[in-house]
Structure formats: C-alpha cells, structure tokens
Amino acid sequence: MFKSYRKAAVLFGGILLLIALAGCSGNGTNSTSADQAVQDAASAKTVTMSWPRDIGTMNPHTYNPSQLFAQSMIYDPLVSYGKDGKLEPALAESWDISKDGKTYTFKLRPNVKFSDGSDLNAEVVKKNFDAVLKHRDTHGWLGVVKLIEDTEVVDDLTFRLKLTESYYPVLQDLALVRPFRFLGEAGFPDNGDTAEGVKKSVGTGPWMLDEYKQDEYATFKRNPNYWGTPPAIDKVVVKIIPDAETRVAAFEKGDLDLIYGEGMMSLDAFKQLQADDKYVSKLSDPVGTRNLLLNSSNPKLADIRVRTALHQGFNKKAMVEGITSGLEEPADTILSKNFPYTNVDLKPVVYDVAKAQALLDEAGWKMPAGGTVREKDGQPLEFELIFDKTDPIQKAMGETLQAEWMPLGVKVNLTGLELTVQIKRLKANDFDLYFWTNYGAPYDPHSFVNVVANPGFGISETLSAIPMKAELDDKIHQVLSSTDEGKRQELYRSILETLQDQSAIVPISYLKRTAVYQPKITELLFPGNRDENPFVGIKTQTP
Amino acid sequence: MIVYIAKRMIAIIPILFVATLVTFALVHISPVDPAEAYLTAAHIYPTPEVLEQKRKEFGLDRPLHVQYLDTLKRMVQLDFGTSYLTNKPVWDEVKSKLPATLELAVWSILFSALVSIPLGVASAVYRNSWIDWLSRGISYFGASIPQFWLGYLLIFFFSVKLDLLPVEGRGDWQNVILPTLTLSVVLIAVYTRMLRTSVLEQLQESYVEYAKARGLRERSITLKHVLKIAIAPLITGMGMSMGKLLTGTIIVEQVFSWPGFGRYFVEAIFNRDIPVIQCYIFFAACLFVICNLVVDLIQTAIDPRILVKGRSNP
Numbered sequence: 001m002f003k004s005y006r007k008a009a010v011l012f013g014g015i016l017l018l019i020a021l022a023g024c025s026g027n028g029t030n031s032t033s034a035d036q037a038v039q040d041a042a043s044a045k046t047v048t049m050s051w052p053r054d055i056g057t058m059n060p061h062t063y064n065p066s067q068l069f070a071q072s073m074i075y076d077p078l079v080s081y082g083k084d085g086k087l088e089p090a091l092a093e094s095w096d097i098s099k100d101g102k103t104y105t106f107k108l109r110p111n112v113k114f115s116d117g118s119d120l121n122a123e124v125v126k127k128n129f130d131a132v133l134k135h136r137d138t139h140g141w142l143g144v145v146k147l148i149e150d151t152e153v154v155d156d157l158t159f160r161l162k163l164t165e166s167y168y169p170v171l172q173d174l175a176l177v178r179p180f181r182f183l184g185e186a187g188f189p190d191n192g193d194t195a196e197g198v199k200k201s202v203g204t205g206p207w208m209l210d211e212y213k214q215d216e217y218a219t220f221k222r223n224p225n226y227w228g229t230p231p232a233i234d235k236v237v238v239k240i241i242p243d244a245e246t247r248v249a250a251f252e253k254g255d256l257d258l259i260y261g262e263g264m265m266s267l268d269a270f271k272q273l274q275a276d277d278k279y280v281s282k283l284s285d286p287v288g289t290r291n292l293l294l295n296s297s298n299p300k301l302a303d304i305r306v307r308t309a310l311h312q313g314f315n316k317k318a319m320v321e322g323i324t325s326g327l328e329e330p331a332d333t334i335l336s337k338n339f340p341y342t343n344v345d346l347k348p349v350v351y352d353v354a355k356a357q358a359l360l361d362e363a364g365w366k367m368p369a370g371g372t373v374r375e376k377d378g379q380p381l382e383f384e385l386i387f388d389k390t391d392p393i394q395k396a397m398g399e400t401l402q403a404e405w406m407p408l409g410v411k412v413n414l415t416g417l418e419l420t421v422q423i424k425r426l427k428a429n430d431f432d433l434y435f436w437t438n439y440g441a442p443y444d445p446h447s448f449v450n451v452v453a454n455p456g457f458g459i460s461e462t463l464s465a466i467p468m469k470a471e472l473d474d475k476i477h478q479v480l481s482s483t484d485e486g487k488r489q490e491l492y493r494s495i496l497e498t499l500q501d502q503s504a505i506v507p508i509s510y511l512k513r514t515a516v517y518q519p520k521i522t523e524l525l526f527p528g529n530r531d532e533n534p535f536v537g538i539k540t541q542t543p
Numbered sequence: 544m545i546v547y548i549a550k551r552m553i554a555i556i557p558i559l560f561v562a563t564l565v566t567f568a569l570v571h572i573s574p575v576d577p578a579e580a581y582l583t584a585a586h587i588y589p590t591p592e593v594l595e596q597k598r599k600e601f602g603l604d605r606p607l608h609v610q611y612l613d614t615l616k617r618m619v620q621l622d623f624g625t626s627y628l629t630n631k632p633v634w635d636e637v638k639s640k641l642p643a644t645l646e647l648a649v650w651s652i653l654f655s656a657l658v659s660i661p662l663g664v665a666s667a668v669y670r671n672s673w674i675d676w677l678s679r680g681i682s683y684f685g686a687s688i689p690q691f692w693l694g695y696l697l698i699f700f701f702s703v704k705l706d707l708l709p710v711e712g713r714g715d716w717q718n719v720i721l722p723t724l725t726l727s728v729v730l731i732a733v734y735t736r737m738l739r740t741s742v743l744e745q746l747q748e749s750y751v752e753y754a755k756a757r758g759l760r761e762r763s764i765t766l767k768h769v770l771k772i773a774i775a776p777l778i779t780g781m782g783m784s785m786g787k788l789l790t791g792t793i794i795v796e797q798v799f800s801w802p803g804f805g806r807y808f809v810e811a812i813f814n815r816d817i818p819v820i821q822c823y824i825f826f827a828a829c830l831f832v833i834c835n836l837v838v839d840l841i842q843t844a845i846d847p848r849i850l851v852k853g854r855s856n857p
Contacts, residue, residue, distance in 0.1 A: 252703050
C-alpha cells in the first residue's frame, strides 16, 4: 500500500516536471518567432512599438477588442481627416453633395487594389456599407448611421449614399477608423455578416498583418498594393505590454523604438525620458480638452454668478503646469482651435480671486462669523467632486481645486470612483462637479454639440438650468442639418460663445498625444485623427 | 483508496455550487451594468437603444434565476459561453492562456522547493548560525517586499542596467527567469520559515533521542526520519500555493507581460465580462479542490498513518 502511494507521489512530481518542460518546449516555436521579431526590430527599417492591449480581431466593422490604431493600419476610409480637420480624399477621389444635403455621390479612386490583389469597386464598397447597416443599433451612436436610407452602386467606380435628412458631419463620420472602412471580398464570411467575424484581414491600407500571437505581439508588413505613397519603413512590430513602467523599461533597454499614444506612461516617466538626451520626445497639437462640469441642475450651481466665481477662483495655469509638467496645456476654451469651425475668438475667463469673492457675495452666499464655508438660507456652499480614482491627474487636480476654493469659502468633498461607476453617475445626472473630456478629432465639434443638445450623456443635464438652453438646442439642431457653410460657422460661433459665457463647462487643459522615440526615428508626424496610427509619417535613419 | 478519492470528488459539487452562486450574486450586485461596461470599453456611446440591444444579446434581460440556472446548466457541460469582449468561446480562450500560467507556476514551485528545503532544514539544524540568520533575512525580505516592486527592481538591474535578461514577454527560457524569481522569493520566505519551525519541533521528539541512542548519524536522522515528517506542512503549503499560482499570478503577469490566465481575468473584471468571470471562479474552485486532494494523497503516501486515522475516526 505504502509503496503504491509513494509511486503516486513520484508520478505526480514527474507530471509537474513534464508539464513545466512541455510548457517550455511548446515555446520553441514561439521563441523562433520572437527571436525573428527581435532580429527584425534591430533592422533600421523596422519600428517596434508597444501597446497595452492585444490588437484584437482586425475586423473593420466591429469595436472591442480591436484596437483603433491597428485597424487604421489595414483599412482605409473613403475620406480621411487631415490636419486641423481638413477632409482629404482617400478611397474616394472626389465627392459631390446634393443641394438638399441628402445625397452623397463618391467617385472612387481608380486602380485601387486590396492587399490580396482584388479590385476596390463600388460593389464592394456597398457590401461593406450594407454589412455595417445590418447592425444599425450597434452603430447607432454614430449620427450618419441612423440617417442612411439607401446605398447604391451607380457604376463600377461610383457609389451613392442617400440620407433621410441633411446632416453635415457625414464625411467626418465616414473618416472614422470604424465602422465605415473597407474589407476585401475574400475577408467576408459566407453569410456576409461581418459582425460574426471576418475570414481574413484584407484591406487597402498601407499595412498588412504579417505575424500575430494573441496577447504577445503582432507584426505588420507593407501592403505591396497600397495606392498611396508607400511608408518609409518596411515593418512595424507591436509588442503587447500592459504595464506602463515595464513599457518604459523595455524602451530604455532598447527593445522598443517608440512609445506612442495617450496615457502610455506615467508623468514621471515622461519627464524622465524627456530630460534624457538619448531620446526624442514630442507632443501633438491638442486632441481633446479636459473640462470640469459644474452641474447647473444643482440649485446652488444654477446661479451663473456661482459658476463664474468657481471658474475665476482658481489658478488654472499654475495647476495645469504644476500637475502635468507641460504634458497638457492650460485651456481657455472648451474646444481647442484646431477643430473645424472652432477657430473663433472667445473671451477667456481670467483668474481673479477678488472678483470671484465679490460674485459669491452678490449671489447671497455670505461667510458666517467665525466660519470657513459660505452659507445662504442655512445651506453651506458645499459640493462633491467625483473623479476616476485610477487617474492621478484627476485626483491631483481635484485636490488643488479643493485647496484653491477653500479661501473663497467653498467646500469641496472629493469622491474617487471606479471609472464605470463615475460614468454611470454622470449619465444619471447624479453629480455636482465632474471631470469630463470631449471626444476630440475627428468627432468634434459635432459630437460635442450633439451631447450638449441631447440628454442621456450628462452634458445636456449639466446645462439644463441655463436660461437659454432651449435656444441653444435649437441652434445645435440647425447646425447639424445646415447645408450652408457660412451659416454653420456663424451658428457654431454663437453656440461656443454661449457655452463660454455660461461657465457650466469649465475648460481646464488641452490633452495631447505623446511620442517618445529612439534617435533612429528621424521623423514622426502626428495624424490629425486621434485614433489613427503614426506609421505612415515615420522616417528612420538609413543604415 | 478509490472510494476516498471518489468521496472527495463528490465533495466538489457543493463547493462549485456555492462558488457559482456567490459569483453570480456578486456580479449582479455590482452597480455596473455589464452591457454598459462593454460599450464603454468599446468606445461606443451607450445610447438607450444600443444598451437594450446588448442586454438582450447577453441575455441580461431575463429574470435572475433563469440566468443563473441557464449558466449552471451550461457550466456542467463545460460550456462557459462566449466572451462579451472577444466574441470567442471562453473555454477556448482559457485553454490558450493556461499553458503560460502553468509554466510559471510549476517553475516557481520547483525553484522555491529547491531553495527552501535545504535552507529550511539547515537553518533548523544549525540554529542561530550564519545560515539561520541568512534564511531569516531572506524570509523577512521575501515576506515584506511587494511583488510588483520586486519585479521592477529585477527588471531594472538584470534587464535595463546589466542587459542580461529580457524585460518582458514569453519567449524562451530566459524569459522565465525573472518572473519565476519574483514569484519564488515570497514562496521561499514562507516555506523556509515553515520548514524550519517544523524541523525544530520534530528534533524535540523522543524518536530522535531514541535514534541517537541507537547510534544513527545526525545527518541520517535529519534526512531520513525528521524531514519525512517535518515536510508535511510544507506540502500542504505548496498545494495551496499551486492553486493560487494556477489561478493566475496577476501582478507578475502584468509586470512581465506574461500572457497568462491572471491577466485575462483582470481584463475580464474591468470589462465586466461575466462569462469569463464565472468560468474563472468555477475553474479556480475546481483547481483548489483538486490541489488539496493531490496534497492529501501525497501526505498519505509519505505518512500512511493519516489514512489509518481517517478510517478509525470517520
């Protein structure tokens, strides 16, 4: 009996060892691929970048877990979003918009081939549109999806889109990385429903997926059939590194050529790499704005004098520069000027504590004798600021605001929440003060004004008690359906002026994308579209 | 023996039932709607229509008991459904992540056993000598250092400064070294102290005196007689550690970009990927029970008195 148990124990030990060895031997093939990837990375025309999550399924028509930057490497749009929001021809060489703004006719670029050699024509464009429109609910967040009435093949290279009503941001919506990008015929599943998956990632973009190991790495090589100027580099290796500190260590070791994106490293790490002469660091133009919502549906914040006092009562410049070390730029306006229609001069709200105090006095909020918090009708001037507890910048800014407003007699209670809970409270209109970031390029300004007018996102609710809300909503509905460029610009000016004056959305800082790279990269251009990849604009030293 | 194993296997059923029930309850108590979490993670504005559609798609619109019974029925058939996030069958994903976690777990257990058994015995036998102080030092260090920090320190010295080992990823044997070391330091700390205490206890026993009186050599007494009994708590500890390691060494997998089970689970939690969370809990419960069973079998193999005691006192 004893012996047989001992045998069992020995057997178990043996099994453990075998599993370990099998685990390692199983890696034999991986290590070959990984070694290959490392060797390739060493070559001058290969750029190695890291990304926190697996690149996903490379389906152009679906969302998670596919990563936007990778989708944008393989698939092209009809129209692309360039610097400062300029719309440029991509797969569509030109387009024509009917006078009523309801019909869009796209002339496709001739001789464009997919990576498998098949032709891009109006037929396959329609097939892609139809695959997306089969799931209108899923894509319903995108304005154009709800309005498409019909898709039509006019001739081999002409495609027509008919809308139920005029909606000017159609081209901006089509420039997004998803869902309106184009999969080759060979990639479609048999039933044509791409929501169920794609057979292979066949696109017209500059890159093709070459090697892929889930959660470990992906390599992209140049698409030989690419219609545009071919990229200056041959290969892109993407290593999946979820941890920001590990990413920086891999970069310092030389395993990575580039760290790119938003929130890819801590502020300290960025400062450290920026200060190091061995590396090059670069910041993009603003891609979004960090704002503070002052919820006017809270009776205390319904008074514009209180909102303006809060807006004026903190040193924005010192706060932003102190906390973000120059990674973000103090913002005077809700939308930065590099978006379409937002290049308008708005009066900035200047830091002035004395004025802020006077406004609070005028609004009836008095400091009780010996007290530290202003009161009115027995109510203290006290607010709750909710923030994402995993975001160190939000936390530091919350603490700064709390300290800055204290001498004004305003008490702020900070509540750190999990992101999903925070968003839930925003949408339920269950907050006083909230850090909110707009959507950025290419979504704004139309997505921003859309959430200002339509409840359900927390922004319209924030503005619900401002006196001209109905008028503002009306202007927004006009601007989205307007077909007159001049009128549209004028409406945007008026909308942005109203929002600036009301101080219910307080601009804090402009967010920027960061890139830190090895000197091997000689040129890097940030794409205009926040979600696009930077690889077409990268140049490396020639060996 | 077979009856014993069968009994233990049957005992898994109520444990799994409770585990799945608790998981189901916790996921549904959470204030976050999985459909909403999915849309947020996918950068889709959760309009009421999309939310409704997603809830329907995920089956979240059905009454809770129907959802639970359905989940249970499928789990029994090892059908864990499809991940909300990747749209792939959960079981396939788990199977693809397991080898990486298994590899790390087994190497960590083996390495820590290899270090802690001689160190634990030596520090007990040569009590208060330099080796005892060394083992105490290692134990204090290992027990108190946060794992992620140790991981970063190892990366900093061995990868960035000395350029000896890779920073991250799962490639060849070199990639295994740093994560294994990070995991093992804590285990070595615990095992060494455990074994030291256990050996010291056994050295006080009368059978040791008797063996000495019989003229047996000290080394023979320690290795053949004392260690055999003293190692029992260590084996229990290892069994528990194995369960923990197999269910994912979350922090270490994150720091070293190790594509294992733990990382997969953490992502599932953040995205409220309910099928994955349920599969994980189910799997973890099974693993713990099985690890405990294996530990008990090894214990009985080493010390058959356990089985005899069990029979006489059912």
